Amino acid sequence: MAPRRLQVAVAGLGRMGKRHATNVLSRTPRAQLVAVFTPDEGEMSWAQQNLAQWGVKLYTDYDEMLKHAGLDAVVVATVTTVHAEQTIKAITADKHVLxxxxxxxxxxxxQSVFDAAKAKPHLKVMCGFSRRFDASYRDAWERTDSGGIGRPSVFRSQTCDxxxxxxxxxxxxxxxxxxxVDCNIHDIDLALWFLGEDSVVKSVMAVGxxxxxxxxQKHKDVDNGVGVVEFYGGKIAYFYSSRMMASGQHDMTEIIGTEGKLTVNANPRDSLVDMWEPNGVRHEIPPHYYGRFEYAFVTxxxxxxDCCLNGTKLPFKLKGAVKAVKxxxxxxxxxxxxxxxxxxxTGRRIEQPKL
Amino acid sequence: MAPRRLQVAVAGLGRMGKRHATNVLSRTPRAQLVAVFTPDEGEMSWAQQNLAQWGVKLYTDYDEMLKHAGLDAVVVATVTTVHAEQTIKAITADKHVLxxxxxxxxxxxxQSVFDAAKAKPHLKVMCGFSRRFDASYRDAWERTDSGGIGRPSVFRSQTCDxxxxxxxxxxxxxxxxxxxVDCNIHDIDLALWFLGEDSVVKSVMAVGxxxxxxxxQKHKDVDNGVGVVEFYGGKIAYFYSSRMMASGQHDMTEIIGTEGKLTVNANPRDSLVDMWEPNGVRHEIPPHYYGRFEYAFVTxxxxxxDCCLNGTKLPFKLKGAVKAVKxxxxxxxxxxxxxxxxxxxTGRRIEQPKL
Amino acid sequence: MAPRRLQVAVAGLGRMGKRHATNVLSRTPRAQLVAVFTPDEGEMSWAQQNLAQWGVKLYTDYDEMLKHAGLDAVVVATVTTVHAEQTIKAITADKHVLxxxxxxxxxxxxQSVFDAAKAKPHLKVMCGFSRRFDASYRDAWERTDSGGIGRPSVFRSQTCDxxxxxxxxxxxxxxxxxxxVDCNIHDIDLALWFLGEDSVVKSVMAVGxxxxxxxxQKHKDVDNGVGVVEFYGGKIAYFYSSRMMASGQHDMTEIIGTEGKLTVNANPRDSLVDMWEPNGVRHEIPPHYYGRFEYAFVTxxxxxxDCCLNGTKLPFKLKGAVKAVKxxxxxxxxxxxxxxxxxxxTGRRIEQPKL
Amino acid sequence: MAPRRLQVAVAGLGRMGKRHATNVLSRTPRAQLVAVFTPDEGEMSWAQQNLAQWGVKLYTDYDEMLKHAGLDAVVVATVTTVHAEQTIKAITADKHVLxxxxxxxxxxxxQSVFDAAKAKPHLKVMCGFSRRFDASYRDAWERTDSGGIGRPSVFRSQTCDxxxxxxxxxxxxxxxxxxxVDCNIHDIDLALWFLGEDSVVKSVMAVGxxxxxxxxQKHKDVDNGVGVVEFYGGKIAYFYSSRMMASGQHDMTEIIGTEGKLTVNANPRDSLVDMWEPNGVRHEIPPHYYGRFEYAFVTxxxxxxDCCLNGTKLPFKLKGAVKAVKxxxxxxxxxxxxxxxxxxxTGRRIEQPKL
Structure with a gap:
């Protein structure tokens, strides 16, 4: 008899929700997609055409969905504004949450999400820092962790749409x-991963x-930002984010240590094809985030x-997600x-720089 | 109710057989792995541990496996010497075959496999030219097909282990x-794809x-071979194969047209990580064929x-597989x-070159 | 009869001085090395062996050297602390100065050097921003100047030893x-070139x-620094400098515009050789600045x-050199x-950020 | 007093002749351009404008030029059809020849050129295999010679215009x-260099x-050719030449040894600039041979x-030039x-392959 599979619901069927639902449905052998929730008609229509035939129950009410019989875990992929509320509700209903x-x-x-999760240590509650599951970042991490670049000291990372x-x-x-918060959150999380989760921020400065x-400007936002984060103990992370890349998505990272350097995706490409044309040699790059990180999401x-079914530790802590937002x-x-x-x-704000 | 899935058996559980079985099991939503065959004890033991729990029936007799109730299709991944026999048997038993x-x-x-398949036009019989399913080769093919490099004229391709x-x-x-036959068969197939399936060979020459x-030498074989195939109509394909690459697998292709050139995987890499070390900048390349073509096999x-279930045309013809062997x-x-x-x-051998 | 050549003296025969002297001697057809000055015995010994035979007069006194009959121009390549003094003396003596x-x-x-030069407009006085003469930077500049990337907006540049x-x-x-000041002065100069010489600084921030x-630390210096310069009009430049690159020198620049991006030397290499070895594919990078910019110095x-002999305009203004130092x-x-x-x-310091 | 410089004449002022003349004039400190010969009016006009002012004597008669007082060496850069005759005449007149x-x-x-040179062992007679002076090829050679790739076994090289x-x-x-003979002569010479000057050809085969x-076709020539040369002792060289590269000149070489591989110029580029544009990332490649090998010609x-003045051995033997033509x-x-x-x-032709 086939082993029991994790009964999973996906909340939200926007761009990422659809992908998560599809991944649970057909690329996660140990999971079974049993329910989805969306308040959106267009998304519901997509679900009727693509999910219903596989026995997935469709909900227009999140709370109802949480009551789905046998449900083990919820993937929260709704708009950011309701992430926390839905996650806390799921925790309260005793579900694992991604x-x-x-x-x-x-x-x-x-922080309130973290507190809710902390109160139920038997549940797996994870923030979807997809790059943590990317094979190249993991390769870089193993090389860093095993001393391949000496002491990681300067970290540069960018998310460019x-x-x-x-x-x-x-x-x-x-x-x-x-x-x-939106783009560089990934880079910040990576910085904490590579420079140490316990790194203490000394200063932050950003321009855009x-x-x-x-x-x-009406939302006090920018389309190009440069940020610098100084940590106690002689470590620096600096970030770039942009919404105006002409060629496509370019997310990359550079980890500079005392004895070497690693780059991840310094030279992006969409396929392995080079085009030799009258005006030079050209290759394309992925247009979107998912083109770069598709398999990271599957992993x-x-x-x-696996962690939910086996009761094993998640690969990283929820605490870091709060720190990254901070x-x-x-x-x-x-x-x-x-x-x-x-x-x-101690993490308290001070008026003058600490020299 | 979930749609019916293709009932698939895999024959042979060696290196490729294991991968095919796993891909049918968990990466092919519309297929269901129902049976496997292997005469090998070690492989059977692997199947007992990895497949039995999912309800897969294990056979030590190929003919018995063909009688498995409801079986639709067989993947033949045994040793080359029995490919043809098992494929013909499966065709005779009215199964689709990969x-x-x-x-x-x-x-x-x-040719006898081709003849057997021809007699049963309702069956899908395909030779596993995995590169035909690779996203990069397909990208190159679309660019070539749409005239992006003018008339493809010179084709270079290598398979290096x-x-x-x-x-x-x-x-x-x-x-x-x-x-x-073993390595360059892929390159030959690609040459026919890119230069035209109907290309007529004018001469062949190989050294090694x-x-x-x-x-x-006792098997009249070599570890490095260079082959040149001349086609009528002004087209050349040349091939290199090697069993002694130091860094890893390097399969690449270059399609040279009258107005441009395409390369596929000219610069192989295993991950997106570059290592900046005291003796230079380094990256690794995949050690094996599967590292390069994993997702092509899934596709x-x-x-x-899909072709079996929908009754649609396979993406390429079986005839080409005979031609490639030739x-x-x-x-x-x-x-x-x-x-x-x-x-x-007309394809007949002649003693003197045709000038 | 051969045209008159510019009579040039080189002051200082350290690392760069030797190179300048050699370049004047044998790679600058319209110039003639007539004199050198060095207060250093080792350097003088080098000059006796390498320059004397070509009729170059050797001086241990800078002021004497300036009196060398027929002298047209002086290359000041001494230690930074005497650059200004020697340049002003040369200007006073009516010599062109690099x-x-x-x-x-x-x-x-x-500023005092600038003022001295301004008083003698017939003299050519140039600061040795060698990257301005590099073919790749010039190529990038032409593409930027002709609108190839839209409006240049974000500029990243690094000098890593x-x-x-x-x-x-x-x-x-x-x-x-x-x-x-030492490393990033080049990057700052490039930022002014690409973002506009008249760009007005809004803020600067650096960590290290x-x-x-x-x-x-005893010299209040660092071995890794990140600096951000904000300009009025919506432009940002950010810089990285390091003294601890494992692989060699890596100076690179990225110019991000509203319609495209240019990188200069994103993937450095010392020769065109790639080494395919058991642990991957490797190439080396230049160990020193001169390995990257040798031909820029010749140009x-x-x-x-040419400017001295023809009385034509120098390719960039001395004013920028003062601004870069600032x-x-x-x-x-x-x-x-x-x-x-x-x-x-207006360039005046203010206490609060201008929002 | 300045050391004596080699008195050099250049015969032929076509594309390469102009470059050689300019290189002798201003990029070869120990040489002095004293004379040039050309039968062509346009070339002579160029010489009058560019060389005469530097005291270079212009000849329309090659034999007269050979009598130029004090002449030490001749660079033969005329059309191929007169290379041999002019070289032999120069040797006869006791001049060094490039x-x-x-x-x-x-x-x-x-062979007759070789014989003439052999009779005057005090003269330096060299065939202009410019790639032998290229820094990257030399780097590859040193790595090969020091055992870096084991025993070089398969050699691939191309010259593509x-x-x-x-x-x-x-x-x-x-x-x-x-x-x-025209394009691949360089590649053949490189093959002999890397696989061993004494390598004995076993077979040759070419298609085009x-x-x-x-x-x-009227000159029995082709615009794309593939050639394979088999050597006794288990070594293979194969070549590609083309006159129809869309992007520019691409000359590259791959040396495959039993323990590693080297590539030279696998990824050509004209400058260090990458252009990130809406349709991908692009770089240009040199349009002509000289763009790739300019500094090799200077070296x-x-x-x-140096060899002429110092009486030292040339870096490679004239015999190889005969073998390459063969x-x-x-x-x-x-x-x-x-x-x-x-x-x-023994190098004799045989009818049947030697197995």
């Missing part, structure tokens, strides 16, 4: 938490411009499922106020 | 058909050496399944005899 | 002006660490010579004080 | 000796097509000069006759 990043754009609310001339990003910005979408779902919000604040923000070794 | 390449190392036997010092290749060579494994199984065997003969072999426009 | 960067580590002294475990950089740091050479000397010094100050420094549109 | 490749398109005439739609190559082909310039002239001519013959050509261990 919540899309960020937990919230608010530090306090993110392809220019979307439709104005999507302007609307999106109203709720995204701003570019440092609206080069192509001045309308972003994420499979490992989350840093992202501080960068966003620095961007808006034009000031550098300082912290002491 | 047969690993080559159909046979003999042109006549390959990582050096295996265990002597595996020597034993393997006894039955592999030789390096041009045993640089690291002189024992190959292959899914598309084969060219591979001619190259192998040229290697052994030291001569160039000439053909007329 | 002065190595920076003019001085002091803004005021740099190979780790030198001898402690050279610690001693050197006593007089270098600090890492932002001593990852491998803690002794640098620099030839173009400087920005470098502000970054260095920000590094030391831990604060962000703000300026108003 | 003769552009090939010595001749005829094996016998090439940018498509020239003017029909230049058709006219040129009348005297070039054909694509294997006229993909873009069918008019080449060639300097080293030739192999090139055999490939060309194989192309034309459609046959594979066999040799015994």
């Amino acid at each position: 919540c899309e990043k960020p937990l919230s754009t608010s530090v306090e609310i993110s 392809k220019l979307d001339p439709t104005g999507f990003f302007v609307q999106y910005s109203a709720f995204s938490g701003g570019i440092f 411009i609206t080069a192509v979408q001045p309308e972003l 994420e779902m499979n490992e989350f499922t 840093i992202g919000c501080a960068l966003q604040e620095s961007l808006i106020t034009g000031t550098k923000i300082h912290f002491d070794e | 047969c690993e390449k080559p159909l046979s190392t003999s042109v006549e036997i390959s 990582k050096l295996d010092p265990t002597g595996f290749f020597v034993q393997y060579s006894a039955f592999s058909g030789g390096i041009f 050496i045993t640089a690291v494994q002189p024992e190959l 292959e199984m899914n598309e084969f399944t 060219i591979g065997c001619a190259l192998q003969e040229s290697l052994i005899t030291g001569t160039k072999i000439h053909f007329d426009e | 002065c190595e960067k920076p003019l001085s580590t002091s803004v005021e002294i740099s 190979k780790l030198d475990p001898t402690g050279f950089f610690v001693q050197y740091s006593a007089f270098s002006g600090g890492i932002f 660490i001593t990852a491998v050479q803690p002794e640098l 620099e000397m030839n173009e400087f010579t 920005i470098g010094c502000a970054l260095q100050e920000s590094l030391i004080t831990g604060t962000k420094i703000h300026f108003d549109e | 003769c552009e490749k090939p010595l001749s398109t005829s094996v016998e005439i090439s 940018k498509l020239d739609p003017t029909g230049f190559f058709v006219q040129y082909s009348a005297f070039s000796g054909g694509i294997f 097509i006229t993909a873009v310039q069918p008019e080449l 060639e002239m300097n080293e030739f000069t 192999i090139g001519c055999a490939l060309q013959e194989s192309l034309i006759t459609g046959t594979k050509i066999h040799f015994d261990e």
